[in-house]
Amino acid sequence: MGNFRVGLCAGIPVPIPPGQKRCFMRHIISIRDFDRAEIDDLLDKAQKIQSRFDSSSLKGKILALLFFEPSTRTRMSFEAAMARLGGVSISMGSVEASSISKGETLADTIRVVSGYVDTIVLRHPKEGAARLASEFASVPVINAGDGAGQHPSQTLLDLYTIRQSMKIDGIHAGLLGDLRYGRTAHSLAHALSLYGATIHTISPKGLELPSSLVDELTRGGCEVINHENISGIIRELDVLYVTRIQRERFPDASSYFKVASSYRVTPDLLKDVRDTFIVLHPLPRLDEIDFGVDSLPCARYFEQSNNGIPVRMAMLEKVMK
Amino acid sequence: MTGDATERGLLISPIKHGTVIDHITAGEALNVLKIIGITGTTTESISVATNVKSGKMAKKDIVKIENRELFKDEVNRISLIAPNASINIIRDYKVFAKKGVETPEFLVGIVRCPNPGCISNANEPIQSRFEVQEKGLHCLYCDWVITRDITSYII
Numbered sequence: 001m002g003n004f005r006v007g008l009c010a011g012i013p014v015p016i017p018p019g020q021k022r023c024f025m026r027h028i029i030s031i032r033d034f035d036r037a038e039i040d041d042l043l044d045k046a047q048k049i050q051s052r053f054d055s056s057s058l059k060g061k062i063l064a065l066l067f068f069e070p071s072t073r074t075r076m077s078f079e080a081a082m083a084r085l086g087g088v089s090i091s092m093g094s095v096e097a098s099s100i101s102k103g104e105t106l107a108d109t110i111r112v113v114s115g116y117v118d119t120i121v122l123r124h125p126k127e128g129a130a131r132l133a134s135e136f137a138s139v140p141v142i143n144a145g146d147g148a149g150q151h152p153s154q155t156l157l158d159l160y161t162i163r164q165s166m167k168i169d170g171i172h173a174g175l176l177g178d179l180r181y182g183r184t185a186h187s188l189a190h191a192l193s194l195y196g197a198t199i200h201t202i203s204p205k206g207l208e209l210p211s212s213l214v215d216e217l218t219r220g221g222c223e224v225i226n227h228e229n230i231s232g233i234i235r236e237l238d239v240l241y242v243t244r245i246q247r248e249r250f251p252d253a254s255s256y257f258k259v260a261s262s263y264r265v266t267p268d269l270l271k272d273v274r275d276t277f278i279v280l281h282p283l284p285r286l287d288e289i290d291f292g293v294d295s296l297p298c299a300r301y302f303e304q305s306n307n308g309i310p311v312r313m314a315m316l317e318k319v320m321k
Numbered sequence: 322m323t324g325d326a327t328e329r330g331l332l333i334s335p336i337k338h339g340t341v342i343d344h345i346t347a348g349e350a351l352n353v354l355k356i357i358g359i360t361g362t363t364t365e366s367i368s369v370a371t372n373v374k375s376g377k378m379a380k381k382d383i384v385k386i387e388n389r390e391l392f393k394d395e396v397n398r399i400s401l402i403a404p405n406a407s408i409n410i411i412r413d414y415k416v417f418a419k420k421g422v423e424t425p426e427f428l429v430g431i432v433r434c435p436n437p438g439c440i441s442n443a444n445e446p447i448q449s450r451f452e453v454q455e456k457g458l459h460c461l462y463c464d465w466v467i468t469r470d471i472t473s474y475i476i
């Protein structure tokens with residue numbers, strides 16, 4: 001199929017490691033490698049899977065979970081997705097106990113593990129690690145987060161959850177919280193721009209969406225509107241995407257609590273929202289969203305988290321079938 | 322030999338074979354040498370003239386490299402710091418070929434990514450890779466964009 005822009009970094013010929021053939025494989029490295037049709041295709045696939053799937057679809061296939069950084073949810077949901085499709089997952093255990101602590105390069109680890117499995121899911125602290133892995137792997141690589149970089153399965157499940165409630169085209173999406181460091185918000189903003197969405201940003205001073213991203217979105221024809229506070233815009237929104245404001249971004253506890261409390265989503269704030277309005281959060285949440293919101297019909301963050309399964313099942317099938 | 326060669330004859334002696342990089346943005350001659358990978362350990366004989374008066378530009382730099390004809394991709398890197406440079410291939414004291422510099426599409430192993438968290442700065446068997454875009458150099462590993470001071474990132 002080779003629809004994804006693949007392994008050979010953005011089409012530039014790269015030296016092929018000895019003993020390896022150049023072939024076009026289906027890696028999933030960055031949401032930026034997808035065009036709209038490819039995203040829709042994957043979301044359609046996830047939707048089909050959610051209603052019905054073949055539990056022996058990936059029977060006999062082995063998935064390697066290479067997690068160089070702890071992550072409970074992403075790892076478990078890939079494992080669960082693989083199990084639902086009848087496949088098996090293996091993992092390398094802790095970094096300390098593995099040959100990585102002996103200083104093996106990621107490139108070598110990938111070449112070796114490629115020989116054991118049918119697909120590699122990689123989480124790594126360095127940005128661009130998954131891209132590198134895709135250059136050395138002889139099996140597909142799925143990026144499960146590379147440092148402050150990309151995490152495409154999260155973006156896909158965010159979009160999937162929006163699409164369950166509405167057509168994504170032309171929506172008004174609010175991004176709330178730490179928009180500077182929050183990579184999930186960056187990737188989502190990029191993806192939403194492919195659907196002609198209007199992006200509304202609400203963030204504390206110093207944690208605004210990076211201007212380079214705003215420029216890029218604007219150049220692509222997406223309208224990005226910054227707001228002083230959430231209450232002024234909440235009634236116009238179709239989606240509110242809440243991200244964590246990290247305590248460590250602030251000099252002291254009191255300045256954190258002051259900012260955090262003014263960005264808190266409460267039932268009161270959501271009184272007059274649109275009928276189809278939904279609230280999303282990549283989780284885990286701290287206290288960005290009041291527990292009182294959980295029982296409102298617009299609260300979709302747990303569903304969003306559950307959607308990680310069909311979306312990851314679709315990804316696994318996409319690369320292995 | 323024509324105009325400049327005789328005029329500047331005192332400044333730099335003519336070469337028999339090699340390359341003359343002319344019309345370099347004033348002050349960038351040493352960076353030009355750096356970007357084409359000519360360092361202190363090179364064996365070629367090199368002459369550099371900086372801040373020379375020029376008709377086309379107020380001032381320019383010139384680099385002459387004896388016994389070496391530069392390749393196209395070496396030449397094109399120069400456009401990053403001296404977009405108006407012209408490359409003269411000298412054979413038998415004469416200008417055998419003259420060409421401008423074109424901006425390359427990609428830079429492989431030429432500049433270092435400024436992002437300390439980028440995998441291209443880790444101990445891995447890869448070269449840095451950047452796509453040359455209008456806004457700057459885009460790292461194909463971590464998506465970082467170098468918008469200024471490119472020369473300080475030359476490897």
Ligand SMILES: Nc1ncnc2c1ncn2[C@@H]1O[C@H](COP(=O)(O)OP(=O)(O)OP(=O)(O)O)[C@@H](O)[C@H]1O
Nearest residue numbers: 323325326334335336341343407409411414415416
């Ligand atoms: N044999 C040589 N040795 C050293 N430098 C030379 C030699 N021949 C030419 N040059 C230099 O190469 C450059 C190009 O020479 P050319 O004769 O084409 O000059 P020009 O007509 O001024 O060209 P341009 O229009 O590019 O300025 C000049 O800087 C000249 O001094």
Ligand SMILES: [Mg+2]
Nearest residue numbers: 324325343376
């Ligand atoms: Mg001249």
Ligand SMILES: [Zn+2]
Nearest residue numbers: 434439460463
């Ligand atoms: Zn980089």
